[in-house]
Amino acid sequence: MSSVSPVVWGLLDDRPGHATQVQGIGDALPWPMVEKHMGFGWLSRFDVRILGASVVGLNRKARSALEPPWPDLLITCGRRCLPVARWIKKQAGGRTRIVHVMRPAVSTDIDLLVLPHHDRKLTHEEVEVVRVTGAPHRVSxxxxxxxxxxxxxxxxxxxxxxxxxxxxxxxxxxxxxxxxxxxxxxxxxxxxxxxxxxxxxxxxxxxxxxxxxxxxxxxxxxxxxxxxxxxxxxxxxxxxxxxxxxxxxxxxxxxxxxxxxxxxxxxxxxxxxxxxxxxxxxxxxxxxxxxxxxLGDPFDHTPPPPLDSAGLVARVVMERAELWFPPVARVNGTLSEAR
CATH class of the missing domain: 3.40.50.850 (Isochorismatase-like)
Incomplete structure (x- = not known):
């Protein structure tokens, strides 16, 4: 069996600022990312701690786009996508790794949290955090x-x-x-x-x-x-x-x-x-x-290297790749360890 790349999904919020951060990280990874566009109903207004791991906040069209084979890596941003990400991980038997951008109300099921320096520190100790300046983006x-x-x-x-x-x-x-x-x-x-x-x-x-x-x-x-x-x-x-x-x-x-x-x-x-x-x-x-x-002051020094928060996150994910994604092969539309 030949090994294959991890399957990557990006959950795209209907807020452009959130979607761009997911797309930026996806662009920086060496694997293709499948974009899943999320549409929300009124239940998405509830607190993440109430919604838990569920898709009840999605509308019917968005729910229908979520079906196996489930991803190995899931990239999300913002409050409303997190319950959906946790639900997907549950359907995948816990195998899916979640990279979430922005400070969450709960860190359960998150494998890597991307937290801007301008956001408050996370009090939960069970999740790995990578701190970035500004927001991940697509300007590479x-x-x-x-x-x-x-x-x-x-x-x-x-x-x-x-x-x-x-x-x-x-x-x-x-x-x-x-x-x-x-x-x-x-x-x-x-x-x-x-x-x-x-x-x-x-x-x-x-x-x-x-x-x-x-x-x-x-x-x-x-x-x-x-x-x-x-x-x-x-x-x-x-x-x-x-x-x-x-x-x-x-x-x-x-x-x-x-x-x-x-x-x-x-x-x-x-x-x-x-x-x-x-x-x-x-x-x-x-x-x-x-x-x-x-604006109005002189810029009298050499600018530092370009700000690349998405690239930083991608490098951290790649460092974890061997642990997160052991060699895999596609068998009947699913992923299993290559033998």
Missing amino acids: ARRLNEARERMAQRFAHLPRPRLAVLAGGPARHVQYRRDWARDLGLRAMALAQSMGGSLMVTTSRRTGETSAAELEATLKLPHVSWKPGDPGENPYLGMLALADAIVVGVDSVSMMSEACATGKPVYVYGGDKLVGHKLKMLVARLFKEGRIVA
Whole structure:
């Protein structure tokens, strides 16, 4: 019998920020990952400790996608996917290994917990923890190189240095003032002017139409801007790849983590508006690691190596592979020890 790779599933939450973390770790592993898209019903609102190991929080379509052969490795993120992961492990007779991202209410059945430094420490001692800076993501060197080649002509007319501006919007833990978009645009333009360069600007759905228009109105330099709903491919990755420096709002853990994955100077906007403890901890850590400076301050040092939390998690999993996944062979659609 010939040995085969472990079967890997990723449970994708309907929240993009959660799904991206699972996909990022899946991208970093040397094995293909099957994506299982989760849809939830009202029962998913219950506490994980009440739901236990169950699929009662899923809708019918999501439940129907879960059938054997069960995975050897399961990657999850967020509260609602954890009961489902524990249920799958139970169906597999405990053989499935679970890698879970973010602090859980219970650690039962988790084999490796990916816990951001900006999250609280886990009090449970029975689970192995790998601490990461920021959030796992999909901005890898390979994907940046592909985007650079694919989109080079789209931005070729912009004079260098090019400054990418990643605009989010007000959030639960970030209280921007009412004219934040205009303020961000003016300050980003001033930085680009001091460099003698141009701007590449992208907004998110949280930015809103009014703020996006206010931001656009400030841009008096050569620039390209994009907003959700615009035709054509989203140029976000291309902007990251082709930028010489990046401005990003502090309202998004994902965008800050992805900006720092480029290994380029990163300027953050809105650090004085933080009200959430977790975001304050993350921003403080990124400052300490030399990855960011406040927009308006000089970035006068060499940036550290690209932030690659997903790669770190993948390396830990690979170190455990021999113990977790003994040589296996596929027999009648199931996995068993090779002989």
